[in-house]
Amino acid sequence: MNFDDILKEFEASKRPGYNEDELRAEDVRRLLDAWVKERTVPELLPYEQELIDRILIRIRKQIELIELNSIELQTHEREIKLRLVVIESELDRVQFIIRSYTRTRLQKIDKYSLYIRSSDKETAKLSNNEFAYMERHLELLLELYNSQFMKNLPESLQAIDETGGGVSMIDEPDLDRPVFVRATAENVVEVDDEEIELTKDGIYVVRYRAVKDLVETGDVRVL
Amino acid sequence: MSSDLSRYRTVSRTQAGGREPICGRSMMCSGGRCDFSSGTSRRTGLVSTYCLGDKKSRGEQIPLWLATLLKKQEKCNIVVPEWLSVEYLRVRYDEEIKYPSKFSNLPWHWLPIAKKLLDYASDDFIDPPHEIRSLLQDLREVRLVKARKGIRELNHVYIQLDGLSLMEINEMRPFILEVMDQLRKMNDSLKVKAEEETPRQAAAQMDRDDESDDDIYQKE
Structure with a gap:
């Protein structure tokens, strides 16, 4: 855990009106909401940066806890085994949702990357990593198109973001x-x-x- | 899409209508044999915290996934919710038959909860599980028929589906979404066509008038 994480955690714990437990349960609830929304809605939604960061920190802590305890497992096996099973299955559940959330977003980003790039409002919905991914992915894709067939087309037909002629080439949600x-x-x-x-x-x-x-x-x- | 949804919800939420007993996703769990807390800390620190006290044999409200997990480890008994009883389900079934155009009020997650509990905790049921199973099956079929009949009402603007549970919605989701989307597209293209054709139609009308005039003329 680096310094930023510690700071963030500290700030989170300072938010008024909540105790730590409620805060955590609330976060998982919000993650579920964000996930359901992202999966059902046709457009890309703003990335839940802070929420995901908080949850990732907790996940990392849990993994550390599991690792730490599995080393000691031989000595007091009985007491700790059940706790580890519970912690692991909860981790599985939360991680599943985070993965699904991320993949759903990546799918949309792949599909609408030209559209997202064309407007600042859309680009702002991406996390830094997602933005880097989109740029690189697009770059590779263009490289592939160019080397495979675009170079053989007349120059006037090489654009991939033509919007004239009644049909837009840019996919929009x-x-x-x-x-x-x-x-x-x-x-x-x-x-x-x-x-x-x-x-x-x-x-x-x-x-x-x-x-x-x-x-x-x-x-x-x-x- | 997202038919997995219900399995991962852990908090209880109120059901439409709100009059009926609500069972969200948490189960009562009497943990006489649960030695969870005998370790150093009273609390299982999870990503989302659940407190497991050391109260012996008193009921504790925990999420369904945790309850089934503990049940599998033989650490607890699950207190089956009220609505999973022969009496309650029979009333619902009669209602379904009585009002052919309305869905009776069942918990939002009745299908997955019932399945999980019947699979993992059938020995905790007060009524015989096989009777519950067959009642659930009957209910499900009656409702499915109703839902299918409702598909006839599909249009391009909107549809209202009160009383359906999430699992039932998910079963119909891909079909309904696709049909509504296609209907919308057809309707939109009709509109565009109508707009384009308004002047042309007028012209066509005039042509026809001319023709009929010709007809009359020829007959004469």
């Missing part, structure tokens, strides 16, 4: 794709000039664009 949502407050949304009343706790399938803002404010939760 389709915000009109439907999503499953549960309303947590009453609201009215408009789809195709039709007004839909969202009643509290109702489950709906609507296009993402119509509820995008409500998802951000938390009045609607994606499922």
